Amino acid sequence: MNGPSPGVSPADAPPASASAAEGPWFVEILARSGEVLQRQRVEALPIRLGRGYGNDVILDDDYAAAAHAVAELDADGRLVLRDLGSRNGIHHRGKRHAELVLGGDTVARIGHTAIRIRAAGFQVAPELRDRTLHRWEGVMPGAAGILLVGAVSLFARWLSDIQYFELVRYFEALAWGIGAALLWSGAWAFANRLFGRHARLGRHLFVFGCGLLALAACLLLASLLGYAFALEGFTHYASHAATLLLAGVIYFHLCTIRPGHRLRYRWLCAAMAVLGSGLILVANVQRSGRFSDELYMWVLLPPEVRVSPDHGIDQFMREVDGMKEQLDRGRGRKPGEDEIEN
Amino acid sequence: MRPAPLLVSLALACAGAAAVAASVALAAAKAGTAPAAQRIQGARPAAQPPLTPPSPPLATPPGAPPATTPSAPGPGENDDSATLPTPSTAAQQLYAAARADLLQIRMLLRNGRSQSTVGSGFLVGTGNLVLTNYHVVSQMALDPDVYIGEYVDTDGKGGPIELMAVDVLHDLAVVRVDRVGSGFFKVPEHPVALIQGQYLYSLGNPLDLGFAISEGAYNGAITRSFYEQLIFTGPINSGMSGGPSVTASGMVAGINVSKRRDGESVSFLVPVKYAQDLLARVARQAHPPRNFNPLIAQQLLAHQREMIDRLLAEPLSLKAMGPYRVPVRESQQLRCWGRSNFRAEAEFTVDAVSCAMEAAIYVSDTQQTGHVSMSHQYLRSASLQPLQFSALASSRFRVDRIGSSRDTRLTRPVCSEQFVHTATLPVRAVLCVRAYRKFAGLYNFTLLTASTDDGQASLQSRLDLAGVSYENGTRATRAFLSALGRRSRR
Numbered sequence: 019m020n021g022p023s024p025g026v027s028p029a030d031a032p033p034a035s036a037s038a039a040e041g042p043w044f045v046e047i048l049a050r051s052g053e054v055l056q057r058q059r060v061e062a063l064p065i066r067l068g069r070g071y072g073n074d075v076i077l078d079d080d081y082a083a084a085a086h087a088v089a090e091l092d093a094d095g096r097l098v099l100r101d102l103g104s105r106n107g108i109h110h111r112g113k114r115h116a117e118l119v120l121g122g123d124t125v126a127r128i129g130h131t132a133i134r135i136r137a138a139g140f141q142v143a144p145e146l147r148d149r150t151l152h153r154w155e156g157v158m159p160g161a162a163g164i165l166l167v168g169a170v171s172l173f174a175r176w177l178s179d180i181q182y183f184e185l186v187r188y189f190e191a192l193a194w195g196i197g198a199a200l201l202w203s204g205a206w207a208f209a210n211r212l213f214g215r216h217a218r219l220g221r222h223l224f225v226f227g228c229g230l231l232a233l234a235a236c237l238l239l240a241s242l243l244g245y246a247f248a249l250e251g252f253t254h255y256a257s258h259a260a261t262l263l264l265a266g267v268i269y270f271h272l273c274t275i276r277p278g279h280r281l282r283y284r285w286l287c288a289a290m291a292v293l294g295s296g297l298i299l300v301a302n303v304q305r306s307g308r309f310s311d312e313l314y315m316w317v318l319l320p321p322e323v324r325v326s327p328d329h330g331i332d333q334f335m336r337e338v339d340g341m342k343e344q345l346d347r348g349r350g351r352k353p354g355e356d357e358i359e360n
Numbered sequence: 361m362r363p364a365p366l367l368v369s370l371a372l373a374c375a376g377a378a379a380v381a382a383s384v385a386l387a388a389a390k391a392g393t394a395p396a397a398q399r400i401q402g403a404r405p406a407a408q409p410p411l412t413p414p415s416p417p418l419a420t421p422p423g424a425p426p427a428t429t430p431s432a433p434g435p436g437e438n439d440d441s442a443t444l445p446t447p448s449t450a451a452q453q454l455y456a457a458a459r460a461d462l463l464q465i466r467m468l469l470r471n472g473r474s475q476s477t478v479g480s481g482f483l484v485g486t487g488n489l490v491l492t493n494y495h496v497v498s499q500m501a502l503d504p505d506v507y508i509g510e511y512v513d514t515d516g517k518g519g520p521i522e523l524m525a526v527d528v529l530h531d532l533a534v535v536r537v538d539r540v541g542s543g544f545f546k547v548p549e550h551p552v553a554l555i556q557g558q559y560l561y562s563l564g565n566p567l568d569l570g571f572a573i574s575e576g577a578y579n580g581a582i583t584r585s586f587y588e589q590l591i592f593t594g595p596i597n598s599g600m601s602g603g604p605s606v607t608a609s610g611m612v613a614g615i616n617v618s619k620r621r622d623g624e625s626v627s628f629l630v631p632v633k634y635a636q637d638l639l640a641r642v643a644r645q646a647h648p649p650r651n652f653n654p655l656i657a658q659q660l661l662a663h664q665r666e667m668i669d670r671l672l673a674e675p676l677s678l679k680a681m682g683p684y685r686v687p688v689r690e691s692q693q694l695r696c697w698g699r700s701n702f703r704a705e706a707e708f709t710v711d712a713v714s715c716a717m718e719a720a721i722y723v724s725d726t727q728q729t730g731h732v733s734m735s736h737q738y739l740r741s742a743s744l745q746p747l748q749f750s751a752l753a754s755s756r757f758r759v760d761r762i763g764s765s766r767d768t769r770l771t772r773p774v775c776s777e778q779f780v781h782t783a784t785l786p787v788r789a790v791l792c793v794r795a796y797r798k799f800a801g802l803y804n805f806t807l808l809t810a811s812t813d814d815g816q817a818s819l820q821s822r823l824d825l826a827g828v829s830y831e832n833g834t835r836a837t838r839a840f841l842s843a844l845g846r847r848s849r850r
Contacts, residue, residue: 177751180707180744248779307772314777314790314808316758320746320815321786328781335838337776338791342830345795345803348771 040137043089045075048125048132064090065135067128068102081106081129089120089135097135099126146278160220163203164196166227170234171195199226210275221274229267236263241317248326253317254310258295265291303358450608454561455573457610458482461541463511464565465492465521465602467499470508477725480564480603480616481511483541489642491547491635492602493617494526494533495722501526501533501652502724502798511537514571524648525641528659528721529730530587530634531617533602534642545604545612551633552611554578554590562596562616562627564603572600576625578613583692585719586667586730589628590614596627605629656723657799660827663721663730664802668825668832671732676843681711681738684785684811684819687843688715688734708741708752721827727769729802729827734840740817753810753818762792762806770794770804779812784845785819786812791837796827805833809844819844 043065047056058075066073070084077086083104092098097120101107107114109127118126122140125132175191203222211217236259244252269287273280299309306313461483467476479496483489490511499507500523509521521535554560558578565571576594592605596616603616614629649655671694676687690696696715701708714735721730739756741749762773773792780789787809796802804826811819823840825833 177748178755179748180741180752181705182707250777312758313762313773313792314775316754317750318753318757318788318810318812318818319750321812322746322815324779324812326779328779328786331780331782331838331841334776334778334780334789334791334841335834337778338793338834338837341774341776341793344774345771345793348774349795349797349800351771 040139042138044136044138045089046134046136047077048134050132063097064088067099067133068104077128077131079129079131082131086128092117092119096120097137099135104128149277154221154224155218156220158220159224163220163223163225163227164199166231167195167199167223168192170227170230173234199223199230202226206271206275214275218274222271225267225270225274229263229270232266233260233263236260241319242323244315245317245319246323246325250315253315254312257298257311261294261298262291265294307358309358450559451561451573451575454606454608454610455563455571458544458563458573458604458606459514459571461544462563462571462603463490463513463537464568464571464599465490465496465535466510466512467497467507468510470506476507478565478568478599479601480599481535482545482563482602482604482612483537483539484545484547484639486541486543488537488540489524489639490521490535490537491604491615491639492533492535493615493630494528494531495617496602497521497523497526497533497535498722498724501656504652509535511535522648523652525638525645526652526656526659527634527638528656528723529663530630530638531722532615532630532635532638534638536648544610545606546610547612547632547635547639549636551631551636552607552613554607554613556580559608560592560594560605560613560629561608562592562594562600562603562605562629564596564600564616566597566599568599574600576627581631582628584695585628586663586693586717586721587634587719588631589617590631592616592627592629593625594627595625653798654800657796657802660721660723660730660799661801661829664828664832667717667730667732668828668836671836672839676839678843678845679713679736680847681713681736681819682740682817683847684738685843685845685847686713686736686738686819686821687840688713688736690715693717693719694732707743708739708749710737710739710756712737729796729804731824731826732836733824734822736819736821738817738819742816744816746815749816749818753820756818757788757808757810757820759808759822762794762804769797771797773806780809780841782842782844784848787819787841787844788812789841793830793833799827801829802827803830803833804828805837807837807840809841811844811846813846 041060041062043060043063045058045060045065045067046054049055060074065075066085066088067075067077067082068084068086069077069079069082073085083102083106085102086104087099087101087108089097089099099108099115099118099120101116106129107116108118109115110118110124115126118124120126120135122136123134125134127133171191171194172188175188179187181187200223203219203226206222206225207217207219210222237256240252240256240259244250244254265287268290269283272283272286298311302309302311463481463483464478465481466478468474469476476499477496479492481490481492481496484491494501497509500509504523509523510518511521512518519538521537524534524536526533556577556579560576560578562574562576563571574595576592579591579593581588581590590613592614596619600616601618604612605614605616606612612632612635614631615635617628617630619625619627670691671689676689678685679688680686688696694715694717696713698711698713700711712735714733716733716735717731720728722728737756739753741752744752771794773794775790775792777788777790780787790808792806792808794804796804805824805828807821807823809819809821811817821840821844823837825836828836
């Protein structure tokens with residue numbers, strides 16, 4: 019049926035105004051997420067709710083009584099839900115109520131069923147601004163994503179290909195790359211179908227393709243900067259940039275599923291990136307006693323990209339002499355108590 | 361090429377080939393100071409015989425009573441017994457005369473008094489001193505809180521031993537026991553003159569099976585090891601370490617120390633003159649040292665002084681690899697091997713030269729030191745694109761580990777990395793150093809370099825110095841780095 023309106027919350031709204039308290043009425047059975055599972059129109063009050071067939075709204079819930087509750091106007095003209103002496107009662111916000119005043123957003127629980135009643139005059143939230151590019155859906159972004167993934171996997175294959183040329187190896191790389199893309203994007207499309215209305219596989223493929231391209235570019239750039247300017251930190255900590263990119267990819271996947279919660283997703287993905295980086299640091303320390311991913315920068319690039327100057331042997335040996343103090347400090351410690359190095 | 365010390369280790373021994381195989385793998389993996397050339401892929405020719413890993417403990421079924429024949433034959437027993445020559449009458453007489461002074465030396469775990477390793481030893485003259493190998497008593501020397509020693513004689517009687525002195529470099533040790541010798545084993549004032557081919561008789565307790573004598577021939581001294589050793593062409597087995605090798609007249613010629621696993625009856629003895637020096641040292645000292653670790657460190661420091669002095673006595677010789685000039689040292693102790701991937705199905709060519717010392721100093725079962733190795737690989741390709749070649753060179757320059765990072769006997773590596781210009785060649789240089797926790801003043805140096813002058817060729821070199829002082833480490837590193845060069849272009 020309908021997607022949940024963004025304003026759904028079980029907060030107590032002020033009692034509906036008199037003008038809103040006119041029929042027809044809509045009884046909505048909600049999922050835990052707030053989504054409407056079932057909506058039933060009732061022309062007039064009182065509305066009888068329960069498992070029995072004499073009710074206006076029949077609840078298929080074993081925990082509801084045959085005649086469980088009735089919704090009617092009280093003396094002040096407010097809509098109230100009144101318990102008809104059931105065993106399980108009416109619950110709202112964790113408390114049992116014999117009589118519960120219903121605003122348009124009040125969600126009452128009867129047995130295992132969440133119920134909301136709204137009058138026809140209920141004011142819904144204003145429509146969202148549609149920022150979606152509806153032409154960039156389906157085959158187009160899907161094809162672009164597959165192309166990007168294919169290009170990156172072919173490039174990676176080419177870069178590490180040191181044997182004589184064989185076409186089948188490149189096909190293999192292509193197959194693996196596209197297979198991984200379909201698997202990853204397929205999982206997101208499944209989630210999208212589950213929580214949104216469409217699968218949007220094309221969009222997810224495109225997000226994955228862009229992410230993979232960015233990841234490859236980032237690693238190349240880190241190597242380039244590290245080697246060209248002798249800034250070893252770029253390769254020592256490249257995995258953190260990759261973690262950030264991965265979190266970014268997940269952010270875009272999430273936004274594709276539910277565009278309404280961008281801010282929430284931003285925080286979520288930032289937290290994931292921080293957690294991921296923390297885990298990498300901890301794993302590095304555990305594995306090698308260092309925060310960095312590698313013992314030394316092992317990247318070698320063509321001489322043309324070098325910018326930083328060469329040092330003399332004397333300069334190098336001076337730095338080596340400077341290491342002695344740290345080593346001798348480490349000698350006195352027990353194996354488990356070494357300092358953590360960068 | 362480390363000859364295997366002849367030491368039966370019963371530590372955690374499980375019977376069966378699987379356990380042996382596992383411990384071989386373990387021993388190989390733990391050999392932190394094993395020649396680095398073996399780790400650089402393809403630095404050795406296929407034609408070279410497989411090299412002996414540091415002594416894997418030979419397993420004997422636990423629970424087998426000592427000095428009796430176990431029901432299941434221990435590994436290596438069958439083939440060795442098959443090659444044993446029939447003892448001559450000389451051997452029979454010798455054994456009968458010597459058995460009173462022949463001892464088995466055992467290392468026991470203090471807790472539980474279960475034996476950890478066993479070797480042999482012999483009473484010198486009519487005194488209460490026993491000569492054996494350092495590697496037989498190394499556990500007691502390094503961790504006296506964990507291990508104690510005891511002796512067992514040919515009649516099965518035992519008693520405690522007290523460690524008096526060690527010579528790590530020549531692999532000798534002197535222990536004191538609570539009994540005196542009959543005077544059969546004479547350690548001569550002046551070493552006996554041996555003639556090549558002369559019969560020698562080696563005594564000991566092979567594989568903890570019982571005391572034995574084996575007959576063989578003296579075949580001169582070897583020059584490949586850093587310290588002089590005698591070649592004994594006769595079977596020596598694990599457990600006979602520390603036993604004497606004597607002439608027919610009972611004069612001690614050497615002390616059993618090791619054998620080559622890839623050879624047949626190629627065994628080694630420590631010349632008796634080093635034993636005399638050690639006995640003289642014991643005679644001078646008032647009481648045995650309480651802690652042997654500083655003494656061992658001193659000996660290792662003396663060794664590395666000698667080793668690096670010898671290495672740098674003259675400028676390193678230069679070999680040409682393509683346009684590059686690479687430093688090597690080829691000598692009796694430092695042997696070089698070359699290798700190429702020529703005809704392999706690849707778009708690049710790699711030629712490799714690696715030089716390594718064939719002997720290292722045994723400190724403990726899992727630690728060997730006092731070792732130098734250097735290797736160079738010259739990588740080039742005409743067909744690979746520069747970026748592809750860079751990826752290849754990078755992957756070759758990436759050495760996963762500089763020794764095991766979990767090795768707690770060393771501190772973690774501390775590294776320096778820079779772009780360095782030698783006289784004629786710009787290189788990327790990485791130097792990582794680790795310090796020995798137990799031996800003050802000793803370090804392991806590893807220098808890695810990769811040339812940065814050419815997009816289609818890469819010269820990658822590695823220098824490993826195990827167990828050197830900081831000054832000698834930097835001195836050798838500097839000499840090696842300075843010698844890297846390139847022929848002037850056109």
